C-alpha cells in the first residue's frame with residue numbers, strides 16, 4: 001500500500017485524504033493551519049459535511065489516517081503527494097496560484113527519491129507544467145518525479161459519497177509509471193468499474209473547468225428562463241421537468257434560484273474566462289453565464305422591494321439559509337451573504353437562521369440577530385427570505401410562521417414552499433419563475 005501525503009486539509013483535502021485511506025492507503029493530511037490539524041488530531045471535524053466524521057474516525061482507528069503540520073516530514077516519507085490547497089480568485093478573475101507554487105517549491109526542496117505529485121486543486125490549464133518546472137528547479141538533479149493532474153469533482157454536502165463512488169476519475173499524465181501508481185491507489189474503484197479517463201495533463205485540467213463551467217451555464221440558463229416565466233406567467237418547474245425528460249438535457253441543475261455561489265462555480269468560471277483570454281479565445285457563453293449570475297440576486301431583491309413597498313429601514317427581515325446550498329456550512333460566495341449585505345445597506349434589522357452555517361457567518365458578521373430556530377428568526381419579521389434549499393425549510397408550518405410574523409411576506413428564492421399553502425395562509429409571496437394566479 002502506498003504512503004500518501006495530502007497537502008491542504010480543507011473540504012477537498014480532508015475528504016480525499018480520508019477516502020484514500022478508506023481505499024487502504026496510508027495517508028497523512030497536512031495543513032499550515034495548526035488549529036485545524038490540532039482539532040482533527042483529537043477527532044474534531046472542522047466543518048459540516050455529512051458522513052465525514054465516520055470515515056475520518058474509521059480510518060484513524062485503523063491507523064491509516066494521520067494529521068500533521070509537519071509538511072516537510074510528510075513530504076519526505078510520501079510515495080505520492082496530493083496537492084489540495086486553495087486556489088482562490090485573484091482580483092483580475094484569474095486563479096491565485098501562490099499556494100500551489102509555495103507547495104511545489106517545498107516539495108522540490110525536500111523530495112529525495114521517486115515521488116508522484118498529483119494535483120487535486122482546481123487549477124488553470126498549464127499549471128501542471130508550472131508545478132513541474134518549480135519542482136525541477138528546486139529538486140536535486142538526480143531526483144525523479146512525475147506530475148499528475150487528478151481533478152476532484154466532489155460536491156460539498158455529498159462529498160464523501162462523491163469521493164467513494166465518483167462518476168469518473170480523471171488521470172492526466174504522460175508517465176506509465178504514474179498511471180500504474182494511480183491505478184493502485186484507486187484500486188477499489190477499478191474493481192467496481194468506475195470509468196477512468198487517462199489523458200495528458202492539459203486535457204485533465206481542461207475537463208475540470210469545462211465541467212464546472214457547463215453546470216454554471218445550465219444554472220444561469222434556467223434562471224434566465226425563470227425570469228422570462230415571471231414575465232409571461234408560465235411555470236418554470238413544469239418547463240424544467242419537461243426539458244429534463246429529454247435525455248440530451250437531463251433534469252439535473254435545472255433548479256431556478258438566486259444564482260450560484262460556493263467556492264467553485266463563481267471562481268472557476270472567471271478563471272476559465274481569464275485563461276481563455278490569455279490564449280486569445282473568447283468564451284462568450286461562459287462569460288454570459290457568469291454575468292447573468294451576478295445580476296440574478298437583483299431579481300430577488302426587486303421582488304422583496306415590490307412586496308414590502310421598498311421600506312426596509314428598521315424593519316425586521318428574516319433570512320432563512322446562509323450556506324450556499326443545503327447540507328454544508330460553507331458560505332463562500334453564498335447569495336444569502338449578498339442578500340444580507342443588501343439588507344444591511346437598507347438599514348433593515350437582519351435576523352438569520354441556518355442549520356449549519358451560523359458559526360461561519362458569525363465570524364464575518366458578528367452583529368446580526370442569530371436565531372436558534374426558524375420560529376425565533378421570523379418572530380416579529382416584516383418579511384422572510386428563503387435563500388438555501390435546506391429540507392427543514394420545505395416542511396415549515398406556514399400557518400404558525402404567519403402567526404409569528406408582523407407582516408406576512410415571503411420571498412422564496414429557492415421555490416421550496418407550496419404556493420397554494422402560502423396563498424391559503426394569507427401570505428404575499430414571490431418565488432422564482434412561478435407566478436401564482438391562484
Ligand SMILES: NC(=O)c1ccc[n+]([C@@H]2O[C@H](COP(=O)([O-])OP(=O)(O)OC[C@H]3O[C@@H](n4cnc5c(N)ncnc54)[C@H](O)[C@@H]3O)[C@@H](O)[C@H]2O)c1
Nearest residue numbers: 008009010011012031032033085086087099121122152156
Ligand atoms: N470545495 C469544493 O467543493 C471543491 C470541489 C472540487 C475542487 N475544489 C478545489 O479544491 C481546492 C481546495 O478547495 P477546498 O474547498 O478544499 O479549500 P479549503 O479552503 O477548504 O481548504 C484549503 C486548505 O489548504 C490549506 N493551505 C493553503 N495553503 C497552504 C500551504 N501553502 N500549505 C499547507 N496548507 C495550505 C488551507 O489552510 C486550507 O485548510 C481548490 O482549488 C478548489 O477549487 C473544491
